[in-house]
Amino acid sequence: MRPILFVTSQLPALAQQRLEALTEVKVVQHASTHPISRPELLAAVSTADGLICVLSNKIDAEVVEAAGPQLRVISTISVGYDHIDLDALRRRGGISLGFTPNVLTDATADTTVLLALMAARRVKQALQTVAAGGGGFSLSTGLGSQFTAKTLGIVGLGRIGCATAARLLPFGISRVVYSGSQPRDDRAGPLNAQFVSFEELLRESDLVCICCPLNERTAGIFNRRAFAIMKPTAILVNTARGAIVNQDDLLEALDKGLIAHAALDVTVPEPLPGDHPLVGHPHCTILPHIGSATEETRNAMSNLAIDNALAGIKGQALKAKVDLD
Numbered sequence: 001m002r003p004i005l006f007v008t009s010q011l012p013a014l015a016q017q018r019l020e021a022l023t024e025v026k027v028v029q030h031a032s033t034h035p036i037s038r039p040e041l042l043a044a045v046s047t048a049d050g051l052i053c054v055l056s057n058k059i060d061a062e063v064v065e066a067a068g069p070q071l072r073v074i075s076t077i078s079v080g081y082d083h084i085d086l087d088a089l090r091r092r093g094g095i096s097l098g099f100t101p102n103v104l105t106d107a108t109a110d111t112t113v114l115l116a117l118m119a120a121r122r123v124k125q126a127l128q129t130v131a132a133g134g135g136g137f138s139l140s141t142g143l144g145s146q147f148t149a150k151t152l153g154i155v156g157l158g159r160i161g162c163a164t165a166a167r168l169l170p171f172g173i174s175r176v177v178y179s180g181s182q183p184r185d186d187r188a189g190p191l192n193a194q195f196v197s198f199e200e201l202l203r204e205s206d207l208v209c210i211c212c213p214l215n216e217r218t219a220g221i222f223n224r225r226a227f228a229i230m231k232p233t234a235i236l237v238n239t240a241r242g243a244i245v246n247q248d249d250l251l252e253a254l255d256k257g258l259i260a261h262a263a264l265d266v267t268v269p270e271p272l273p274g275d276h277p278l279v280g281h282p283h284c285t286i287l288p289h290i291g292s293a294t295e296e297t298r299n300a301m302s303n304l305a306i307d308n309a310l311a312g313i314k315g316q317a318l319k320a321k322v323d324l325d
């Protein structure tokens, strides 16, 4: 009997071909492009030796408890693991957790820069003008701002935070500040970035990029209090997780002009309903969680997740493992 590898989603074409060619495991895969149902997920983990999942699959205590004794590895195709109950995994024991750091850093940093430029250069309004048959050169309308001599604030100077700052510095940024749990001199040095408190970052930054994980310390930190501290000309970019921003408070801040523009790749919920006030807001740009969505990156993420799952099933070291200790 071959071990069972359950996969909750179809994979990008190249990784899907590799998955289908695997012989050492029996691959069972959710066939629909729609998210897997809860009952299907619960049934799957009861018989699987390994599980490959995506961030829309909530791996909570119920799922972990439904896992059969043979389940050895959960391998998420994401670097974030806020959808997985780590305490439930610790209580259960014996299940490794794989994730996909590094391979998505460039694509996600690219998306962060894309959103920053879209916000600064008022691209949402420009596209709407063209779609309405308007536009053409004008000396005084549609004017945005530029990054020359501005201060960039990175909330979470990790892999994506560093890659974002490195991309933005050549635009003429004069100062980089960052916040986090402690100074990270090794990462900050090459960027000449300065560790500051969250409040100072909010007060000083012209462009704030959220690059930290969602956890109990970061949930809702961009709230009414934070927006009141930020510059009225500030741009907020969130490519991390939607729940780091309190969306009701963001809407109020945009309506009151407490900040200039928010550009979001991530929201709560996803997708955000089309009639949500942030979707049509002139000072809010929203992308449908495409941070890592390139052919190269999504295949690399899927391949790393397959590697992690196969290693976990065989009882070998995972290439990229979340430390549960």
Ligand code: NAP
Pocket (backbone or CB within 6 Å): 079, 080, 081, 101, 102, 104, 105, 108, 155, 156, 157, 158, 159, 160, 161, 179, 180, 181, 182, 183, 184, 211, 212, 213, 214, 217, 218, 239, 240, 241, 265, 266, 289, 290, 291, 292, 293
């Ligand atoms: P990472 O290398 O672990 O970096 C995250 C950084 O956040 C760490 O350096 C950490 O630094 C910092 N941090 C932790 N708590 C913080 C807090 N309270 N305030 C400020 N900073 C804090 O992770 P990554 O690979 O850069 O990914 C970051 C996040 O991006 C992921 O967790 C994921 O949610 C998101 N993401 C989104 C997409 C997308 O498609 N939109 C794609 C990839 C990743 P300290 O420990 O020093 O505080």
